[in-house]
Amino acid sequence: MWLLEQADAVAALPEIVLAVLTLALLMLGVFRKSDASDIVTLGALAALGVTTLLVIFAPDHQALAFHGALMVDTFARVMKVLALFGSAAALVLSVSFMKRDGTRRFEYPVLILLATIGMMLMISANNLIALYMGLELQSLSLYVLAAFNRDSARASEAGLKYFVLGALSSGMLLYGASLVYGFTGSTEFPEIAAHLTNNGATIGMVFGLVFVIAGLAFKISAVPFHMWTPDVYEGAPTPVTAFFAAAPKVAAMALFTRTMMDAFGAIQPAWGQIIVVIAIASMALGAFAAIGQSNIKRLLAYSSIANMGYALVGLAAGTQEGVQGVVVYMIIYMIMTLGAFACILAMRRKGHMVEEINDLAGLSRNHKGLAFVFSMLMFSMAGIPPLAGFFAKYFVFLAAVKAGLYALAIIGVVTSVVGAYYYLRVVKIMYFDEPKEAFEPMDGEVKLIAYASGAFTLLFVLPWIASPVIEVAAAAAKSFY
Secondary structure (H helix, E strand, C coil), X not given: CCHHHCHHHHHCHHHHHHHHHHHHHHHHHHHCCCCCHHHHHHHHHHHHHHHHHHXXXXXXXXXXXXXXXXXXXXXXXXXXXXXHHHHHHHHHHHHHHHXXXXXXCXXXXXXXXXXXXXXXXXXXXXXXXXXXXXXXHHHHHHHHHHCCCCCCHHHHHHHHHHHHHHHHHHHXXXXXHHHHHHHHCCCEHHXXXXXXXXXXXXXXXXXXXXXXXXHHXXXXXXXXXXCHHHHHHHHCCHHHHHHHXXXXXXHHHHHHHHHHHHHCHHHHHHHHHHHHHHHHHHHHHHHHHHHHCCXXXXXXXXXXXXXXXXXXXXXXXXXXXXXXXXXXXXHHHHHHHHHHHHHHHCCEEXXXXXXXXXXXXXXXXXXXXXXXXXXXXXXXXXXXXXXXXXXXXXXXXXXXXXXXXXXXXXXXXXXXXHHHHHHHHHHHHHHHCCCCCCCCCCCHHHHHHHHHHHHHHHHCCCHHHXXXXXXXXXXXXXXXX
């Protein structure tokens, strides 16, 4: 085909293939007379698998597509594989839940795929317009997913709240991008970087940068743009919440990192201070606000805010070690989060989901395997060695120390200690409180993801698991240097 001979099409082949397959599945769902949800779900998983292989086996060199709008490098490939994996896992987690809940429709996997295309464009974005297009494609799909259960008032409220606040953040981002364009004369990241290297940062430029950071901070639910997170996490269907907490966070953090390092790297001291403030606020709020939560999904929402704060510690460093720390952190964070939500999906009594922390009482006596896995994930999120979460925090704090950000690293350690309280509280309830009625047996796919995540978290200390992750993260970080 002549199209595939073009350099642009080759560089953007995974995105093109995924878009074509998504449209084909949409047509199949629309025109198939019987219920097409099962076949579309299988098709969606196959599409994600094919796209992942195309990303992995793409030529291992830096490439630009569409007049420099998209950048394909090692960093992009690593984060795309991670986002695709997160989308596939979230889709697998939804199958049994939606069958039981009566919300199974073929539109769900199609929306997941459309959001994933947006994420891939975000990760590769090399100018402000591509950045905005990818962000909006992802966001429009997520707004619908948040309110997917139309019969639930909570889900409708979650979707509306996310839409309103998301539109506000998009407006801020667009305004910031227009200011950056006005003061630099370009939307291309390399040209913005060249202008800043030659001329430095003007007041107007810094204002534009602040608005861009505000728009991006919303997408990773960093303080003070976190308002939507607890309500949306609690209100949206649990598989949707699992998806929100995993793949979109990876894509948004990748976009944040690329934008700061590629476009604004020359004025790192200016934006580094902003990132430090956001990181400290996110870590502190996530640690203290989660203490009083009784709903496990709201607790994980605040945990997610804190985790994004820890990831931003690596970005605040503005160094190669910092970017490596961010990548390691996002890999471990996503696997831990998917495992935690798999455990939540197993919390079902008499056909109904249970979301209160106190309902986990005595779980260790009713379901030893689930209790052990959930405990390991909680310990890991708390950063207790030798679990995976400890190494995630170690790499970002080490990068901060090497960059001279001693106060930031100390505050990070202190908030980790505070945050450990509510993770340990969950473990205490599972092991030491009076047992309640046992949960129903876990679905096969939920058990697989929960146990695989638990095994990764527990065994990360082994060199044959840790080394590949660290090497991949180091290779991704070199893309900016």
